[in-house]
Amino acid sequence: MLTIKNLRVAINNKEILRGINLEVKPGEVHAIMGPNGTGKSTLASVIAGRDIYDILGGEVLFNGKNLLDLPVEERAAEGIFLGFQYPVEIPGVSMTNFMRTALNEQRKYRGLDPMPANEFLAKMEEKKKMLEIQAKLTNRSVNEGFSGGEKKKNEIFQMAMLEPKLAILDETDSGLDIDALKIVANGVNMLRRPDNAFVVITHYQRLLDYIVPDIVHVLFDGKIVRSGTKELALELEEKGYEWIKAGLAQ
């Protein structure tokens, strides 16, 4: 589904991603862990299409299409979803409008008619319920004045509405209380299907108790230095990143 080959990315002449290789297949859940500032969010943003980076080399294929050639919105319509580490507040744009516009533009891209209003509203209700999101929240402007946890929940809500093929969740767990974490994880699990995939970026092994990954990667200094099963996350939790560094030094 997603194939990244030797991706090298710089910002302000500083190379952040220094040769990333990653293969995500339908039905899989991948976890990416790694110390602060190693390029996890950068990788997620590059896949989603943020244009502030210089792509120095490599390729990103998504279902055979060269993602790097597509504008942001087309990547989304192709089925890429990014759950932001820091969701953006957009005063004056209502959640409902935002979601309806997004959903219908994606449908248009796929040659579908706009979703009828009642169907859309019913879908909103269903997803809100699933994620235990307060009714009021969707009447407000996008993320405006949302608490940290509400913002993260809202990312998952949007994912649930848009039903992407590949969702990259960048630290969606940070800022969530225990209950919210369970709800969010449960939401993700309910959306799992054989034909979609998830990449979850996290600092905490705890999330992976709820969303059980098939593969765990360690991103370090712009490279994936270790990949393994979910036990790798446990080992990291126990030994810290010094352990990875020591391994690299050898």
Added chain:
Amino acid sequence: MEEIAMLNIKDAITEHYHLNLDSIGKVDNPRIAGLRKEAFETFRLLGFPDTKVEKWRNSDLSRVLDRSYTFRVEPEPQNTNARDLFRCEVPGFDTTSVTVLNGWYLNGGKLLTTYDNGLVIGSLRAAFTAFPDLVEKHYGRYADFKSNGLAALNTALAMDGVFIYVPDNVVVEKPVQMVSLINMKEDSMIQLRNLVILGKNSKLTLVQCDDSIDDHRSFINTVSEFYIGENSHLDHYKLQNKNDHSTLINGSWFMIERNANLSSNGISLNGGFIRNESYARLNGSGSHADLLGLYLMDRNQHIDNQVFVDHAVPDCTSNESFKGILDDHASGVFNGHILVRKDAQRTNAYQNNKNILISDKAVIDTKPFLEIYADDVKCSHGATVGQLDAEAMFYLRSRGISFENSRMLLMYAFAADIVNKISIDELRNRIDDLVKKRLRGELSICDQCVLHCNAQEQRVAFNIDMSRI
């Protein structure tokens, strides 16, 4: 009618004044005649403001004064049917509508109408004769031309405009809509003069539209004087949708008495060169002024908003908020000045101007300014100039919303602040629609009226439904 080919427009105006003073001042009483003379001398002295004048530093009138304009001193034929030219209807918005064509009040020959509740609407020129006391008390009392060449020019040459009188204790339910149209066969310069008087405990909603229905160059210099008596409320809207060859100078002077309330909201959608000057004098304690504005300019359009709020007495409040989006080579100026006089204790004044520049060729010069002589006051001011938020753009696009529509959503959200303050639902919805159309590049002045036109409105196939649910 005379055509004056002018190398020097000031000389041409001087000649026009001397040649036609008899017809221009035909119905003047001695005070107004004197005022005219004084104003003309002032104009002779000051001339048109150039960019050496501080408040005109970034608004260069010379770009529209280098050509000839026609003046006219005879009224429009009263049999001209404004409805034939143009219709202005907002679904569900029932108004009393009056038209000013090329500076002349037009109403099938009926120059003054007195309604059952005592409300008077009509031609200012006719009011000079019919309501001498009111005219004596208010005309020329607020629009200070001593240091304002354009106000002086208007006072010297103006012949007609709209006169509105709301007697004490009258609440005018139906909004009054005043449409100023230019439809000339030549490029023309027009001096339009309005006088609006609200007695005590009264209420009026006034919608002032400026439109062009031809494609000629025009220079329209308007002076409007508003008197808002004790405990009264004026809800004032200004809608500007002019062709790119038009120059619109719009000076509004508001005199606000004790416990009176002004809410003025100016929406500028199109225009070649627009200069709005608003002077609000809070003249009685407990009075309040809201001065709001939205401007959406592109191409080579120029917009200039000058707002002067004069806190003359204690315990008044004012709130100024102007927002603008400029694209292409458009340029803008905002000059906000709050004066708090020595005795105006417990003043509360707020001022803000926010701008978005879409292209790197667009410019805005914004200057909020506070001048405070009292010590017990709460004042704040601020100005911002920015681009559309790149993070917000990425966020919207990352959900599948196209670049264009994301841009639209953000611009619309920015503008909505001001539009949402329009208190009449029907008018707000209509303007909301116009703003969307304007932002989508689908509003032309062919829409004829900023509110509506006689052409069937095309249903715009929004793939964005921006209506609030």
